[in-house]
Amino acid sequence: MNVDRLIEKSRGAEWFVKDEIVEMLAYPPASWEAAALMAEARRVSAEVAENKVEIHGQFALDLAPCGRNCDWCSFAAHNEVFNSQWQLPAEDAVAFALKFEAEGANAVLTMTTADYPFGKLLDIARDIRRHIKPETPLIANTGDTTLTQAKQMKDAGFDGVYHAVRLDEGRRNRIEPRKRLDTIRNHQEAGLWVGTCVEPVGPEHTNDELAEMILFTASISPAFSGAARRIPVPNTSLAEYGIISELRMAQIVAATRLAMPRITRGNCTHEPCTLGAVAGANLFWAEIGANPRDDQEKTEQNRGKDVEKCREIYWETGCEVLSGPSRHFTQAPMPIAPSRGYLQPRVAQV
Numbered sequence: 001m002n003v004d005r006l007i008e009k010s011r012g013a014e015w016f017v018k019d020e021i022v023e024m025l026a027y028p029p030a031s032w033e034a035a036a037l038m039a040e041a042r043r044v045s046a047e048v049a050e051n052k053v054e055i056h057g058q059f060a061l062d063l064a065p066c067g068r069n070c071d072w073c074s075f076a077a078h079n080e081v082f083n084s085q086w087q088l089p090a091e092d093a094v095a096f097a098l099k100f101e102a103e104g105a106n107a108v109l110t111m112t113t114a115d116y117p118f119g120k121l122l123d124i125a126r127d128i129r130r131h132i133k134p135e136t137p138l139i140a141n142t143g144d145t146t147l148t149q150a151k152q153m154k155d156a157g158f159d160g161v162y163h164a165v166r167l168d169e170g171r172r173n174r175i176e177p178r179k180r181l182d183t184i185r186n187h188q189e190a191g192l193w194v195g196t197c198v199e200p201v202g203p204e205h206t207n208d209e210l211a212e213m214i215l216f217t218a219s220i221s222p223a224f225s226g227a228a229r230r231i232p233v234p235n236t237s238l239a240e241y242g243i244i245s246e247l248r249m250a251q252i253v254a255a256t257r258l259a260m261p262r263i264t265r266g267n268c269t270h271e272p273c274t275l276g277a278v279a280g281a282n283l284f285w286a287e288i289g290a291n292p293r294d295d296q297e298k299t300e301q302n303r304g305k306d307v308e309k310c311r312e313i314y315w316e317t318g319c320e321v322l323s324g325p326s327r328h329f330t331q332a333p334m335p336i337a338p339s340r341g342y343l344q345p346r347v348a349q350v
Protein backbone atom coordinates (compact mmCIF):
# COMPACT_ATOMS: atom_id res chain seq x y z
CA MET A 1 0.00 0.00 0.00
CA ASN A 2 1.32 3.46 -0.81
CA VAL A 3 0.77 6.71 1.04
CA ASP A 4 -2.05 7.78 -1.30
CA ARG A 5 -4.01 4.66 -0.34
CA LEU A 6 -3.33 5.27 3.36
CA ILE A 7 -4.71 8.78 3.04
CA GLU A 8 -7.67 7.54 1.03
CA LYS A 9 -8.46 5.08 3.85
CA SER A 10 -8.19 7.86 6.40
CA ARG A 11 -10.55 10.06 4.37
CA GLY A 12 -13.03 7.22 4.51
CA ALA A 13 -12.54 6.89 8.31
CA GLU A 14 -11.52 3.28 7.80
CA TRP A 15 -9.67 1.28 10.45
CA PHE A 16 -5.98 0.68 10.00
CA VAL A 17 -4.32 -2.66 10.68
CA LYS A 18 -0.91 -3.09 12.22
CA ASP A 19 1.01 -3.43 8.93
CA GLU A 20 -0.44 -0.15 7.71
CA ILE A 21 0.58 1.66 10.88
CA VAL A 22 4.06 0.17 10.62
CA GLU A 23 4.18 1.54 7.05
CA MET A 24 3.21 5.01 8.30
CA LEU A 25 6.01 4.83 10.84
CA ALA A 26 8.58 3.43 8.41
CA TYR A 27 8.72 6.44 6.09
CA PRO A 28 11.73 8.65 6.84
CA PRO A 29 10.47 11.42 9.13
CA ALA A 30 11.64 14.09 6.65
CA SER A 31 10.01 12.44 3.62
CA TRP A 32 7.06 13.86 1.70
CA GLU A 33 5.09 10.73 2.62
CA ALA A 34 5.54 11.42 6.34
CA ALA A 35 4.61 15.07 5.73
CA ALA A 36 1.48 14.02 3.87
CA LEU A 37 0.42 11.76 6.74
CA MET A 38 1.04 14.56 9.25
CA ALA A 39 -1.13 16.90 7.18
CA GLU A 40 -3.89 14.29 7.05
CA ALA A 41 -3.66 13.72 10.81
CA ARG A 42 -3.98 17.45 11.38
CA ARG A 43 -7.04 17.49 9.14
CA VAL A 44 -8.63 14.67 11.14
CA SER A 45 -7.84 16.34 14.48
CA ALA A 46 -9.43 19.56 13.27
CA GLU A 47 -12.47 17.70 11.98
CA VAL A 48 -13.18 15.71 15.15
CA ALA A 49 -12.47 18.61 17.54
CA GLU A 50 -14.22 21.38 15.60
CA ASN A 51 -10.95 23.15 14.77
CA LYS A 52 -10.10 23.69 18.43
CA VAL A 53 -7.08 22.61 20.45
CA GLU A 54 -6.74 22.31 24.22
CA ILE A 55 -4.33 23.08 27.03
CA HIS A 56 -4.63 21.19 30.32
CA GLY A 57 -2.89 22.41 33.47
CA GLN A 58 -0.98 19.77 35.42
CA PHE A 59 0.65 20.13 38.82
CA ALA A 60 2.39 17.68 41.15
CA LEU A 61 0.88 16.82 44.52
CA ASP A 62 4.16 15.36 45.72
CA LEU A 63 7.82 14.75 45.10
CA ALA A 64 9.05 11.45 46.55
CA PRO A 65 11.36 8.56 45.71
CA CYS A 66 9.10 6.02 44.01
CA GLY A 67 9.69 2.32 44.52
CA ARG A 68 8.13 1.35 41.17
CA ASN A 69 11.49 2.37 39.74
CA CYS A 70 10.59 3.18 36.16
CA ASP A 71 14.01 3.56 34.55
CA TRP A 72 12.97 6.69 32.62
CA CYS A 73 11.58 8.60 35.62
CA SER A 74 13.34 11.19 37.74
CA PHE A 75 11.23 10.11 40.76
CA ALA A 76 12.44 6.50 40.56
CA ALA A 77 14.19 5.72 43.84
CA HIS A 78 17.06 3.93 42.10
CA ASN A 79 17.79 6.92 39.85
CA GLU A 80 18.55 9.11 42.89
CA VAL A 81 17.80 12.35 41.02
CA PHE A 82 16.19 14.25 43.91
CA ASN A 83 17.44 14.63 47.47
CA SER A 84 14.31 16.18 48.92
CA GLN A 85 10.68 15.15 49.18
CA TRP A 86 7.45 16.99 49.88
CA GLN A 87 3.69 16.86 49.65
CA LEU A 88 1.83 19.89 48.41
CA PRO A 89 -0.46 21.48 51.03
CA ALA A 90 -4.13 21.38 50.10
CA GLU A 91 -4.38 25.19 49.94
CA ASP A 92 -1.54 25.29 47.39
CA ALA A 93 -3.23 22.60 45.32
CA VAL A 94 -6.43 24.67 45.24
CA ALA A 95 -4.41 27.79 44.37
CA PHE A 96 -2.66 26.04 41.45
CA ALA A 97 -5.97 24.69 40.15
CA LEU A 98 -7.53 28.16 40.28
CA LYS A 99 -4.46 29.68 38.65
CA PHE A 100 -4.69 27.26 35.72
CA GLU A 101 -8.42 27.86 35.41
CA ALA A 102 -7.92 31.66 35.43
CA GLU A 103 -5.23 31.37 32.75
CA GLY A 104 -7.63 29.53 30.48
CA ALA A 105 -6.59 25.89 30.93
CA ASN A 106 -9.40 23.66 29.68
CA ALA A 107 -8.91 21.05 32.43
CA VAL A 108 -6.95 20.67 35.67
CA LEU A 109 -4.81 17.60 36.34
CA THR A 110 -3.22 16.47 39.60
CA MET A 111 -0.16 14.24 39.36
CA THR A 112 1.26 12.02 42.12
CA THR A 113 3.94 9.40 42.52
CA ALA A 114 2.64 5.85 42.83
CA ASP A 115 2.60 5.63 46.63
CA TYR A 116 0.88 8.94 47.35
CA PRO A 117 -1.67 8.37 50.17
CA PHE A 118 -4.96 7.56 48.48
CA GLY A 119 -7.12 9.14 51.19
CA LYS A 120 -5.20 12.37 50.82
CA LEU A 121 -5.73 12.32 47.06
CA LEU A 122 -9.49 12.10 47.65
CA ASP A 123 -9.42 14.91 50.24
CA ILE A 124 -7.52 17.21 47.90
CA ALA A 125 -9.83 16.36 45.01
CA ARG A 126 -12.83 17.36 47.13
CA ASP A 127 -11.09 20.62 48.08
CA ILE A 128 -10.23 21.47 44.49
CA ARG A 129 -13.67 20.50 43.24
CA ARG A 130 -15.30 22.83 45.78
CA HIS A 131 -13.30 25.77 44.43
CA ILE A 132 -13.08 25.36 40.65
CA LYS A 133 -16.00 25.77 38.28
CA PRO A 134 -18.31 22.75 38.23
CA GLU A 135 -17.79 22.41 34.47
CA THR A 136 -13.97 22.36 34.64
CA PRO A 137 -12.84 18.73 34.30
CA LEU A 138 -10.64 17.52 37.16
CA ILE A 139 -8.28 14.76 36.07
CA ALA A 140 -5.98 12.48 38.07
CA ASN A 141 -2.65 11.02 37.10
CA THR A 142 -1.90 8.61 39.93
CA GLY A 143 -0.94 5.03 40.72
CA ASP A 144 -2.89 1.87 39.99
CA THR A 145 -6.28 1.55 41.64
CA THR A 146 -8.93 -1.01 42.41
CA LEU A 147 -12.49 -0.63 41.17
CA THR A 148 -13.58 0.50 44.65
CA GLN A 149 -10.90 3.18 44.65
CA ALA A 150 -11.82 4.27 41.13
CA LYS A 151 -15.42 4.76 42.27
CA GLN A 152 -14.17 6.76 45.26
CA MET A 153 -12.18 8.98 42.91
CA LYS A 154 -15.32 9.62 40.88
CA ASP A 155 -17.30 10.42 44.03
CA ALA A 156 -14.56 12.78 45.25
CA GLY A 157 -14.91 14.92 42.13
CA PHE A 158 -12.53 13.55 39.54
CA ASP A 159 -14.00 13.38 36.04
CA GLY A 160 -11.24 11.41 34.41
CA VAL A 161 -7.74 10.06 34.58
CA TYR A 162 -4.58 9.93 32.58
CA HIS A 163 -3.38 6.33 32.62
CA ALA A 164 -1.20 4.39 30.20
CA VAL A 165 0.37 1.03 29.71
CA ARG A 166 3.79 2.44 29.06
CA LEU A 167 6.31 1.09 26.58
CA ASP A 168 8.59 -1.35 28.45
CA GLU A 169 6.13 -1.65 31.33
CA GLY A 170 7.25 -4.59 33.45
CA ARG A 171 10.64 -4.65 31.73
CA ARG A 172 12.08 -1.36 32.83
CA ASN A 173 10.11 -0.96 36.05
CA ARG A 174 8.41 -2.93 38.78
CA ILE A 175 4.84 -2.72 37.54
CA GLU A 176 3.02 -5.60 35.96
CA PRO A 177 1.49 -4.37 32.68
CA ARG A 178 -1.63 -6.31 33.62
CA LYS A 179 -2.07 -4.03 36.62
CA ARG A 180 -2.02 -0.91 34.43
CA LEU A 181 -4.59 -2.50 32.14
CA ASP A 182 -6.82 -3.53 35.05
CA THR A 183 -6.65 0.03 36.39
CA ILE A 184 -7.82 1.41 33.03
CA ARG A 185 -10.73 -1.02 33.15
CA ASN A 186 -11.54 -0.02 36.72
CA HIS A 187 -11.54 3.66 35.83
CA GLN A 188 -13.81 3.14 32.86
CA GLU A 189 -16.17 0.95 34.83
CA ALA A 190 -16.34 3.64 37.52
CA GLY A 191 -17.37 6.19 34.88
CA LEU A 192 -14.08 8.05 34.69
CA TRP A 193 -12.91 9.18 31.25
CA VAL A 194 -9.52 7.75 30.40
CA GLY A 195 -6.92 9.63 28.37
CA THR A 196 -3.79 7.78 27.40
CA CYS A 197 -0.68 8.00 25.24
CA VAL A 198 2.05 6.00 23.51
CA GLU A 199 4.96 6.82 25.79
CA PRO A 200 7.76 7.21 26.68
CA VAL A 201 9.12 6.66 23.15
CA GLY A 202 12.88 6.19 22.84
CA PRO A 203 15.15 5.66 19.82
CA GLU A 204 15.29 1.92 20.52
CA HIS A 205 11.56 1.29 20.08
CA THR A 206 10.70 -0.48 16.84
CA ASN A 207 7.88 0.42 14.48
CA ASP A 208 6.30 -2.93 15.38
CA GLU A 209 6.27 -2.08 19.08
CA LEU A 210 4.90 1.38 18.43
CA ALA A 211 2.18 0.12 16.09
CA GLU A 212 1.05 -2.47 18.65
CA MET A 213 0.89 0.16 21.37
CA ILE A 214 -1.00 2.57 19.10
CA LEU A 215 -3.56 -0.15 18.41
CA PHE A 216 -3.81 -0.96 22.09
CA THR A 217 -4.65 2.68 22.92
CA ALA A 218 -7.25 2.67 20.13
CA SER A 219 -8.85 -0.42 21.62
CA ILE A 220 -9.76 1.33 24.87
CA SER A 221 -11.72 4.12 23.11
CA PRO A 222 -9.82 6.82 25.01
CA ALA A 223 -10.79 10.45 25.46
CA PHE A 224 -7.44 11.12 23.89
CA SER A 225 -4.39 9.21 22.75
CA GLY A 226 -1.18 10.60 21.33
CA ALA A 227 2.55 10.14 21.59
CA ALA A 228 5.33 11.48 23.78
CA ARG A 229 9.05 11.03 23.54
CA ARG A 230 11.24 9.99 26.45
CA ILE A 231 13.31 12.81 27.86
CA PRO A 232 16.78 11.66 28.90
CA VAL A 233 16.91 13.02 32.42
CA PRO A 234 20.57 13.21 33.56
CA ASN A 235 21.48 10.37 35.93
CA THR A 236 18.55 8.20 34.92
CA SER A 237 19.43 4.75 33.69
CA LEU A 238 17.89 5.24 30.21
CA ALA A 239 19.58 8.58 29.51
CA GLU A 240 22.34 6.90 27.51
CA TYR A 241 19.83 5.76 24.86
CA GLY A 242 19.28 9.38 23.82
CA ILE A 243 16.13 10.91 22.41
CA ILE A 244 14.08 10.84 19.22
CA SER A 245 13.75 14.10 17.30
CA GLU A 246 10.65 16.28 17.49
CA LEU A 247 10.06 15.43 13.83
CA ARG A 248 10.05 11.69 14.55
CA MET A 249 7.74 12.28 17.50
CA ALA A 250 5.44 14.29 15.22
CA GLN A 251 5.35 11.37 12.79
CA ILE A 252 4.26 9.04 15.63
CA VAL A 253 1.69 11.61 16.79
CA ALA A 254 0.25 11.61 13.26
CA ALA A 255 0.15 7.81 12.97
CA THR A 256 -1.58 7.62 16.36
CA ARG A 257 -4.27 10.10 15.31
CA LEU A 258 -4.93 8.24 12.08
CA ALA A 259 -5.27 4.92 13.90
CA MET A 260 -7.70 6.16 16.58
CA PRO A 261 -11.44 5.83 16.27
CA ARG A 262 -13.05 9.11 15.19
CA ILE A 263 -15.02 9.24 18.46
CA THR A 264 -11.66 9.94 20.15
CA ARG A 265 -11.29 13.71 19.89
CA GLY A 266 -7.98 14.27 21.61
CA ASN A 267 -4.47 13.66 20.35
CA CYS A 268 -1.78 14.69 22.80
CA THR A 269 1.92 15.21 22.65
CA HIS A 270 4.43 16.06 25.31
CA GLU A 271 6.42 18.18 25.59
CA PRO A 272 4.53 20.89 23.68
CA CYS A 273 6.07 21.75 20.29
CA THR A 274 5.07 23.25 16.97
CA LEU A 275 5.84 20.11 14.98
CA GLY A 276 3.51 18.12 17.22
CA ALA A 277 0.65 20.53 16.56
CA VAL A 278 1.40 20.52 12.82
CA ALA A 279 1.09 16.72 12.93
CA GLY A 280 -2.32 16.77 14.59
CA ALA A 281 -1.66 17.17 18.31
CA ASN A 282 -4.57 19.04 19.86
CA LEU A 283 -3.71 18.61 23.53
CA PHE A 284 -0.72 20.11 25.35
CA TRP A 285 -0.03 20.20 29.08
CA ALA A 286 1.15 23.23 31.01
CA GLU A 287 3.02 22.21 34.15
CA ILE A 288 3.82 23.36 37.67
CA GLY A 289 6.01 21.59 40.24
CA ALA A 290 7.94 18.34 39.96
CA ASN A 291 7.62 16.12 36.93
CA PRO A 292 9.17 12.79 35.92
CA ARG A 293 11.04 14.31 32.94
CA ASP A 294 12.86 16.99 34.89
CA ASP A 295 15.63 17.08 37.47
CA GLN A 296 14.42 20.42 38.83
CA GLU A 297 11.77 20.48 41.56
CA LYS A 298 9.95 23.36 39.89
CA THR A 299 9.61 22.35 36.27
CA GLU A 300 8.02 25.71 35.50
CA GLN A 301 11.55 27.10 35.93
CA ASN A 302 13.08 24.54 33.59
CA ARG A 303 11.40 22.19 31.10
CA GLY A 304 7.76 22.95 31.95
CA LYS A 305 5.69 25.37 29.83
CA ASP A 306 2.96 27.59 31.21
CA VAL A 307 -0.46 28.08 29.64
CA GLU A 308 0.68 31.21 27.81
CA LYS A 309 3.65 29.45 26.26
CA CYS A 310 1.44 26.57 25.10
CA ARG A 311 -0.92 29.13 23.59
CA GLU A 312 2.00 30.77 21.77
CA ILE A 313 3.14 27.43 20.33
CA TYR A 314 -0.36 26.74 19.06
CA TRP A 315 -0.54 30.24 17.59
CA GLU A 316 2.65 29.64 15.65
CA THR A 317 0.96 26.69 13.97
CA GLY A 318 -2.34 28.41 13.24
CA CYS A 319 -4.31 26.52 15.90
CA GLU A 320 -7.13 28.10 17.91
CA VAL A 321 -7.30 27.22 21.61
CA LEU A 322 -10.72 26.23 22.94
CA SER A 323 -12.23 28.69 25.38
CA GLY A 324 -13.95 26.94 28.30
CA PRO A 325 -14.00 23.40 29.64
CA SER A 326 -12.33 20.54 27.79
CA ARG A 327 -14.40 18.80 25.18
CA HIS A 328 -11.87 16.01 24.86
CA PHE A 329 -13.20 14.80 28.19
CA THR A 330 -16.76 16.07 28.30
CA GLN A 331 -17.56 14.91 24.77
CA ALA A 332 -15.36 11.86 24.90
CA PRO A 333 -16.78 8.47 24.02
CA MET A 334 -18.54 6.89 26.94
CA PRO A 335 -16.21 4.49 28.71
CA ILE A 336 -16.66 1.11 27.13
CA ALA A 337 -17.73 -1.92 29.10
CA PRO A 338 -14.75 -4.03 30.09
CA SER A 339 -16.61 -7.06 28.82
CA ARG A 340 -15.90 -5.84 25.28
CA GLY A 341 -12.26 -6.62 25.93
CA TYR A 342 -9.14 -4.80 24.88
CA LEU A 343 -6.20 -5.66 22.78
CA GLN A 344 -3.26 -6.94 24.75
CA PRO A 345 -0.15 -4.90 24.12
CA ARG A 346 2.95 -7.00 23.65
CA VAL A 347 4.41 -5.60 26.84
CA ALA A 348 1.52 -7.19 28.73
CA GLN A 349 2.92 -10.60 27.87
CA VAL A 350 6.47 -10.16 29.12
Ligand code: SF4
Nearest residue numbers: 066068069070073113
Ligand atom coordinates in the same frame (compact mmCIF):
# COMPACT_ATOMS: atom_id res chain seq x y z
S1 SF4 B 1 6.73 6.93 36.39
FE1 SF4 B 1 5.28 6.95 38.14
S2 SF4 B 1 5.33 4.81 38.90
FE2 SF4 B 1 7.17 5.08 37.63
S3 SF4 B 1 8.81 5.66 39.08
FE3 SF4 B 1 7.90 7.56 38.22
S4 SF4 B 1 6.32 8.14 39.74
FE4 SF4 B 1 6.84 5.98 40.13
